[in-house]
Amino acid sequence: MPVLEKEGTQVWRRRTASETLIRWFGWLIGVAVFMLCWQRISEATTWFFVWDAPRIASDIWNRATPPRWEYITQLGRPIWDTLNIATLGTLIALCLAVPVAFLAARNTTPSALFVRPFALLIIVATRSINSLIWALLLIAIIGPGVFAGVIAIAIRSIGFCAKLLYEAIEEIDHGQVEAITATGASRWQVMAYGIVPQILPAFAGIAVFRWDINIRESTVLGLVGAGGVGLQLSASLNVLAWPQVSLILIVILVAVVISEWVSAKVRGAII
Template identity: 60%
Template sequence: MPVQTTATTKVWQRFDRATRMRHYAGWIASTIVVLICWHFISEATRWHFVADAPQQFVEFVGRMFPPNWAYMDKLWLPLWDTLNIATLGTLLGIILAFPISFLAARNTTPHILVRYVALLIIVVSRSVNSLIWALLLVAILGPGVLAGIIAIGLRSIGFIGKLFYESIEETSNEPVEAISATGATPLQVLSYSILPQVMPSFAGVSIFRWDINIREATVIGLVGAGGIGLNLDASVNALRWDQAGMIFIVIFGLVLISEAVSAQVRKAII
């Protein structure tokens, strides 16, 4: 931190003049970018619709209440399908991400090229939303729960794999050296020195991803990948807003329960 010297006193300054000028230039450039983006957004926005949005929202919510409670009898099976999609999709993602994470970590990968391939798989998985995966798989496999499970699994590889390999890279090297000194094989070193350090993190990440997948499983049905989203799409298309209101209540309750369960499980594990 520079100190500005005058003839009689020294004045403390946090940044020198060049650093302050760079900060000012950065703020000015950011402001200009925001204003340009706002200009293009404003041109593409119909502001009279925006002004009418509060009234439309009130009318929209009014159509959904009171919800059709009798429709709940038809939601148990789609709700079960949604849980299966989230759970089995998460399990598929864990199974695929587990070896990929060891190949992607610097301290466990067998070769730098293998690491780049593993990182590419993780990036591709994270780059494509689960809804896009579901749309592609429905076109290939047809509509149904199977497409939803695979879509959730493919999306989960990137999330789980990235957090897994970061946990592996943060492990302490002392247990590795101690196990290696006994003449253990690479697989034994992995099993007895690295895995015990990362398993609590792995378990926490897996439960957290399952919690996220519960939310995503309720959406992918909109493109035909099974679950309660199919019923929501059918109700909206038929303008049965009382049924849609019931589905929203069920989804909200499901998310709350999954959040509570995952929080308790993570607390018990970590």
């Protein structure tokens, strides 16, 4: 009982004495497990490399600065490819994610028993595999290049967009759907009038959010040969051209900052 009698007044505690004890015991076990894990990690670490790390890092820093600015002339085309991979991939993903989301949402699915599990499977399957791995697979299937990158980004994004969208669909105000149904509207009209206006802001938010993520993801796709600025990055790394690497990192940083700014603006304009 959290309420105790003390000298005639009622004292309220958040937890009873035994609950408090159990909590303390839980914390004790947590700390002990943490210390044990720490010890194991320490035993498995070659500490020489760790102590050496600052020296190596400063060595690489010295080699990488200053960046080779004149290399930027060769980066325009790859960064443009990267942007295109992200944008096209996001557009394709959105086109495919919308029907999947409507099939997966409990309140719009034609059959909760047969269709919904299938839609959820698509969402889980596409979401659980990283776009880098999709790219590796696709390069084997359709050959290296920008197209493989676009498809890899698209497939990876379907699950993400469909999941967020179907959650938005499930959260709509049912009253508006009821009202449109009561006018004698058809199934598709109920969708266009009762559901779509309600999820439009969520849809726009998801679209720019995913586009923003995809710009970052597409910069690394080149590492496995799927086009874009990552191709230059891996080439420079392979020949230990550190000043070029640092310039590429700066360019990626600028591209990501710009994309974040754009998506923040778009989201602000919609909501």
